[in-house]
Amino acid sequence: MRSKTVCLIGGSGFVGRHVASLLCSQGLSVRIPTRRRELVKSDLIVLPTAEVIEANIGDPQVLSESIAGCDAVINLTGILHETTKGDFQRVHSDLPRKIVDVCRANEIRRLIHVSALKAGHDAPSEYLRSKAAGEQQIRAAEASMVQTTIFRPSVIFGRDDRFLNLFAKLADVAPVIPLACPDARFQPIFVEDVARAIVDNLDETQSYSKTFELCGPKQYRLRELVAYVCAIRGLRRHIIPLSTRLSYLQASILERLPGKLMTPDNLRSMQVDNVCEGAFAAKFGFEPRALETIVPGYLAKHSVDQREDSFRLRA
Numbered sequence: 001m002r003s004k005t006v007c008l009i010g011g012s013g014f015v016g017r018h019v020a021s022l023l024c025s026q027g028l029s030v031r032i033p034t035r036r037r038e039l040v041k042s043d044l045i046v047l048p049t050a051e052v053i054e055a056n057i058g059d060p061q062v063l064s065e066s067i068a069g070c071d072a073v074i075n076l077t078g079i080l081h082e083t084t085k086g087d088f089q090r091v092h093s094d095l096p097r098k099i100v101d102v103c104r105a106n107e108i109r110r111l112i113h114v115s116a117l118k119a120g121h122d123a124p125s126e127y128l129r130s131k132a133a134g135e136q137q138i139r140a141a142e143a144s145m146v147q148t149t150i151f152r153p154s155v156i157f158g159r160d161d162r163f164l165n166l167f168a169k170l171a172d173v174a175p176v177i178p179l180a181c182p183d184a185r186f187q188p189i190f191v192e193d194v195a196r197a198i199v200d201n202l203d204e205t206q207s208y209s210k211t212f213e214l215c216g217p218k219q220y221r222l223r224e225l226v227a228y229v230c231a232i233r234g235l236r237r238h239i240i241p242l243s244t245r246l247s248y249l250q251a252s253i254l255e256r257l258p259g260k261l262m263t264p265d266n267l268r269s270m271q272v273d274n275v276c277e278g279a280f281a282a283k284f285g286f287e288p289r290a291l292e293t294i295v296p297g298y299l300a301k302h303s304v305d306q307r308e309d310s311f312r313l314r315a
């Protein structure tokens, strides 16, 4: 059966907006529950077949009402740090369990879940361990005829990313960048490639019960990525690689500041190389795009995106 209506849980976020747009472009109806409809609706309102609903999906009854009548559910909820103790468990593990329960109860037969590369029960960070617990909850759905697919992306880049944009903002104001975990390795993937992999596999029976890693074509150390961002911004910045001890000291200070730019748990995630084992194209039939072909389009000082942003600010 081809899916016609898809519930995108976490669809208001960075990846979700791209998945929603791709699904709508293929004529599918998309329902997006969010706790902050007023804030996100302007980004999603232009999508002709998307419906954004205000919903606290932590409540199983509300979650059930949100997905009722859909043919498939895609779960994109995730957090990078906890606001209150236990948030990782609630968002990454308890919520997937509730999603599985309501899929069963509503006889929804297709569930796609986005986890994280290197999620594991023995992983060094709570983030990665809770992501592994969530995958386990999702897999349990298969016992009751819900077909599942799990995607595990490395760090994702794109116009609204919170990774390269963060370093760009930092480089704009700081002549010196003290960099934690400078040798951490990543294999960044473009957000539109992530969205395509998810949407292409929505009705693909070959993807049932599978877990796919999602990486771009090239691996980088964190210090290389930051140097690249500075170069793209046309800025000469001094990057100071921090030792492990100083990295954790910096993270424990940043954790206490508003916005929590970095936490010790984030650093523990970076102890594991965030890179893929196998080839991407063989699995999906398209080549993931190189960072160097995309990032200048939104981070370079004179890019159209940057010009539009400055016009928006002035307006």
Ligand SMILES: NC(=O)c1ccc[n+]([C@@H]2O[C@H](COP(=O)([O-])OP(=O)(O)OC[C@H]3O[C@@H](n4cnc5c(N)ncnc54)[C@H](OP(=O)(O)O)[C@@H]3O)[C@@H](O)[C@H]2O)c1
Pocket (backbone or CB within 6 Å): 009, 010, 011, 012, 013, 014, 015, 016, 033, 034, 035, 036, 040, 057, 058, 075, 076, 077, 078, 079, 091, 114, 115, 116, 117, 153, 154, 155, 156, 157, 163
């Ligand atoms: N971005 C990356 O580099 C990256 C890398 C690896 C894995 N991932 C995974 O990919 C998925 C999508 O990431 P993203 O970057 O698009 O995330 P995002 O922009 O932060 O969006 C996360 C979404 O999760 C929802 N959410 C967060 N906390 C929630 C809670 N307590 N209850 C209900 N909903 C909650 C938010 O919905 P509301 O509208 O209700 O706030 C939001 O739509 C996540 O699972 C993330 O862990 C992302």
